[in-house]
Amino acid sequence: MKSGYYPRDLNMHPPAYTPGYRTSVLRSPQKAPIGFDGSPTEFTGPTFGHSLIGELDNNLILNFAQAGESAIGERIMVHGYVLDEEARPVRNTLVEFWQANAGGRYRHKKDTYLAPLDPNFGGCGRTMTDENGYFHFFTIRPGAYPWPNGKNDWRPAHIHFSVFGAAFAQRLITQMYFEGDPNIALCPIVKTIPDEDAIDRLIARLDMHNSRPHDMRAYRFDIVLRGKRSTVFENRKEGN
Known part of the structure; x- marks a missing residue:
């Protein structure tokens, strides 16, 4: 690859046509993919400044709440590192997240x-990584929640990430699941991923060491952009 990035390992990604995931049937390509060399714009980076981030942008408990109020539910912290293929x-990269x-x-x-x-509760927020990628x-x-795929299909609890x-060649959109959720193994979307290790990399681990006593538990979720240990792109082969 001319860019210097590792080639994508397409074997760990969901095939485009997966009948168990109903909407993939109509939207999957009918012809074999064609590969192209990357363009210069793919290897330049978007830049974001911390000044663009509001004080409560990384706090979904409060960022949509009325004064003196807070969102209802189990309070948690999600944390981790964004890493490259090495x-x-x-x-200093932008991380966005949204959820039910x-x-x-x-x-x-x-x-x-x-x-x-x-x-x-508004269900969305954003933050920047620091000098350590944290x-x-x-x-x-x-x-x-249930979704109209099969007779009784439910999505596991999850958080979306961008x-x-x-x-731009590292851009990633993915989902994070929670350790111990039995719905993960039952989910038709998760089942489209052929690599068990890739599924495991989508699961956040309970991190009691960084939990706040009598306040909130923590979950650790590291994100790897490209390479053999990359975090799986959301239902697409491109992006990792």
């Missing part, structure tokens, strides 16, 4: 799940 920190509330419902007009909305944010543990990286 396990080096990706510094504690009942499993998104604040979106097309979400018609019966669970109630939380008036004090990030953290505070939120409510999201709930599982990470820009040091170059």
Whole structure:
């Protein structure tokens, strides 16, 4: 690869056509992919400044709440490192995240799940990695929810991530699941991933060492951009 990045390992990614995941049937390509060399713009990086981040952007418990109020649910901290394919920190890069509330419902007009909305929870935020590639944010543990795929399919509790990286070729969109959730093994979307190690890299581990007593538990989730240990891109072969 002319860019210097490791080639993508497509064997660990979901195939485009996976009938168990119903919407992939119509949107999967009908012809073999064609590879192209990367363009110069893919190897330049988006730049973001800490001045663009608001005081509560990384606190989903409070960033949509009325004064004196807070979101409802189990309070947690999610933290970890963003690393490149050589396990080096990706510094000063934007990490965005969004999720359902504690009942499993998104604040979106097309979400018609019966669970109630939380008036004090917006479900999205962002932060920047520091000089060591470290990030953290505070939120409510999201709930599982049903989705119209099979007769009784449920999505595991999860948080969506968008990470820009040091170059556009590193851009990643993915999901984080929670250790011990039995819905992970049952989820048709997770089942599309053929590599068990890749699935394992999508699961955050309970981290009692960094939990706050009588306040919130912590979950550790490291994100690797590209390379053999990369975090799986969300239902697509490109991006890692």
